[in-house]
Amino acid sequence: MDSKKAERLKLIQQALQDQNAIHLKEMAALLDVSEMTLRRDLNHFSEHLRLLGGYITRVGTEASDYRVADQDTRHVEEKRRIGKLAARLVQPGDTVFFDCGTTSPFVIDFIPDELEFTAVCSSLNVLLKLQNKPNCHIVLCGGTFHRKNQVFESNAESSILDSVRLTWAFVTAAGVSQEFGVTCFNFNEVEVKQKVLRQAQQRVLLADFSKFDTVRTAHFATLQDFQYVVSDKKIPRVYKELIQASGAQLLV
Known part of the structure; x- marks a missing residue:
């Protein structure tokens, strides 16, 4: 894994320490990459992260856990x-x-x-x-x-x-x-x-x-x-x- 991908993985994991899920579009904007680039990253990070309904979550997170209240999100x-x-x-x-x-x-x-x-x-x-x-x-x-x-x-x-x-x-x-x-x-x-x-x-x-x-x-x-x-x-x-x-x- 190249250094830029590794850094993106780390930032995503840090984001998911504070909530169960983060929207793909928001994370792409924060990382200054396209959504397509981030989707490709997620294929490499499949042991750690997955995409559910447009949201990035940790592997092992239940589908019901990532639907947080809109205001909190x-x-x-x-x-x-x-x-x-x-x-x-x-x-x-x-x-x-x-x-x-x-x-x-x-x-x-x-x-x-x-x-x-x-x-x-x-x-x-x-x-x-x-x-x-x-x-x-x-x-x-x-x-x-x-x-x-x-x-x-x-x-x-x-x-x-x-x-x-x-x-x-x-x-x-x-x-x-x-x-x-x-x-x-x-x-x-x-x-x-x-x-x-x-x-x-x-x-x-x-x-x-x-x-x-x-x-x-x-x-x-x-x-x-x-x-x-x-x-x-x-x-x-x-x-x-x-x-x-x-x-x-x-x-x-």
Whole structure:
């Protein structure tokens, strides 16, 4: 198997860690190949993958398992596209903070295995993804583990984040509002989010369209605190204008 096919196989398998199936058309677009090329690949990958009703699934997945809810599928697709865009920002030698949240692992998926970088994280879901990157040096912010959102929270006066200078901070949000700012569900995430926003040279907000015009419990930032916003093409126009007015760069 040539190196390009092997890389495509790996990316498909990573995508299927997060859901039971992915549409052939979507995966072809993410890999920048034609659907016909991807179909030919699947013939070579038949021990691992198969095509069911236009969806790529793992061998052994039951037909009933891959028909996920439409809303969930759309959000996964958009988070994956956000991850692909954000991953392009990371350069060799960078030190990157990956926030908790379901979008961050998709960024990690699209960072090339050969790229050498340092990753800082405070959540289990991100740590499990980072360990698959052989040239990544991982720094975990320790502390009390909260099972609900898989976050490690430190109550010490100083933490490892105080001594780290970040090239990039990829920060996730559960709500983005013109009036009420950028919010998340859990107060135990706020301190870390605010600290990395102070420590990072480049601050990036990751939010799909469903997060806009939404307000959650815990406020931690405003749109003006970010230099980049990575979203999808369904982001409401009013927020496109707000982001541009704030001086941030919108990537969709």
